[in-house]
Amino acid sequence: MKNLLSAADLDRDEATAILDTAARMHAIQTREVKKLPPLRGRTIVNLFFEDSTRTRSSFEIAGKWLSADVINVSAKGSSVSKGESLRDTALTVEAMGVDALVVRHHASGAVNRLAGWVDCHVVNAGDGTHEHPTQALLDAYTLRERIGDFVDRHVVIVGDITHSRVARSNVLLLNTLGARVTLVAPPTLMPSGVSSWPCTTSWDLDDTLSGKAHGDVDAVMMLRVQRERMSGGYFPTEREYAIGYGLSPARLDLIGGDVPVLHPGPMNRGLEISSAAADGARSVILNQVKAGVAVRMAVLYRLLAGAEEVTV
């Protein structure tokens, strides 16, 4: 595998292999000395055209624990406004002698396009409203720890599906792994053509969580809802959104006590998720963050060091 641009790049075996590698990486996170040698002498650039503290830090730690040299390049603001084309930015950074580019961009497809111009490895760290494949991998890792096998498990994803790269990557990866997905959102936040996606959809969170709409629920993933969506007229008020689609304490009672609750962060407490849900026993939100480092180590390792067995 040269690049990881989309969750669709992964077949079931490859995705499972990454999760297995991540499990080994995860083990070293509890050690006092966390560094492994395999990427010594390799250079990874985090090329971020959009701010992101958590994803950038996660990739940075992952690269460093594998002994790579990790450099953060912030290319914030549109390259158009700076007068430099995306192609020039990509070729300039690559020319410095880079082995892998980890790219975050505010425009969908930017990372696909960039990967066509450079020879080094490229990892998509989130492109616009398109995909975020390592987020889907860390979600899958977290889920696997809780629910084991994915086959016929039912994962409910709730929120602003239209603008969510997390949702797109999760639908693809969970489907590849054999799980069933239901997307829940008001009609204004449901993407056009969603009926052709490999999942079911619902406008009613209560019917979905209770299992009435699409069967028993094995996991719930809440998505961040940006407040500026209100000004776009996608929903009237925060209050009304929270009533319709927030994971309130009452809604927690609709799902089983062992059903994990996920959120990719950062959370809007009181909007899409209540504190009771975020901090409760079902929450695996911090496990997701922890898994993020392990999964990104696994991805970088498999891209840069090849697919051979990792020795820890």
Add this chain to the structure above:
Amino acid sequence: MSATSYLLKGVRPLGGDPTDVLIDGGIVADLGSGLSGDRELDGDGLVLLPGLVDLHTHLREPGREDAETIASGSAAAALGGFTAVHAMANTDPVADNADIVERVADAGHRVGLVDVRPVGAVSKGLAGEQLAEIGSMARSRAGVRVFSDDGHCVHDARLMRRALEYVKPFDAVVAQHAQDPRLADHGACAHEGELSGRLGLPGWPAVAEESIIARDVMLAAHTGSRLHVCHVSTAGSVEVIRWAKQRGVDVTAEVTPHHLLLTCDLLEHYDPVYKVNPPLRPDEDVTALRAGLADGTIDAVATDHAPHASHDKDHAFAEAAFGMLGLETALGVVAASMVETGLLDWAGVADRMSTRPARIGRICDQGQPLAVGRPANLTLVDPAGTWTVDPSALASLSRNTPFAGNTLPAKVIATFFRGTPTVLHGALAEVAVS
């Protein structure tokens, strides 16, 4: 007047029976057999059309002479079989006053390869707020008859109404770029549907075009004015225009070659060479556009030739410039989508690419019948001659053709502009270049 006379031997006017055509003194001097001229061209098997007229061309001069100039765009037009182009107003500075349109017209005249007819802006600075100096432009040496804010929709209903009323004394037309900016803002870049949802690209819904056209045909009916709809791209738009024409509204419409051949499936890999406004649409729309052009609901093919420097396309899809080249591939694409499919014969092509666009633009000596005494604006086409589009071989200064590597039918062999060859044997004629 050209000193040399040309005899086209055995050509088929509009695809009909072979005849000889004598071009002399800038006009079609004679038709028939047994004629002689200073230079003879073997026209065996070639189709003779009236010179093509483009209602929608971006020549980029003044302002972006790195992407196209009036000279390079005129050369591209001649090679594509055109003898007249309408130069859109979204230059820098904007063509919203008599000085600019006269400058553009004069530059076109100096180049001398095609008629360059400037389009005037509807609103000052294309800002959609107050009318541009339409009267001055109409009365200027450029004699502007088409007004358009193309690139921007005249979205304010009152301004659109006033523009439609105001152009009446000049027998001019308002050419609308139909895009409701509230339903499809400047970020909208992909047909709203399954693909835009999956790729996460901002959607450009069909209704953003159709609702403006519906409003505008009612305004045209109310004011009794002449409306032209630019680059119609959806089946719904064709239906609205068909309905309006049946009611007697004075509306005309154009479709681009690319909307007749390409579909939004091409966006799959985010290549901005396929980014255009309005966006490429699904197959159903392409079928409806072809049918609309065939039955005359859509009056004209217009290229929306939009040259862009490569550094304006080397971006993420959403941030790259909108637009595609069109002049040099238009006839081939129309032949592939309309003639080879049996939807139009060559007489139909002449009607949609010359006669009607000339009438809409009120260019009196273009789009004329192929008859003795008429101005010799002519295009000679080899219907069986196929050619492969090589971007580096184009006369345009830009390379953003979506047809790179495609093999197209209908090669332009020669173009005559007022009796003088601008293109001979498929290349710019020396007399024209010198």
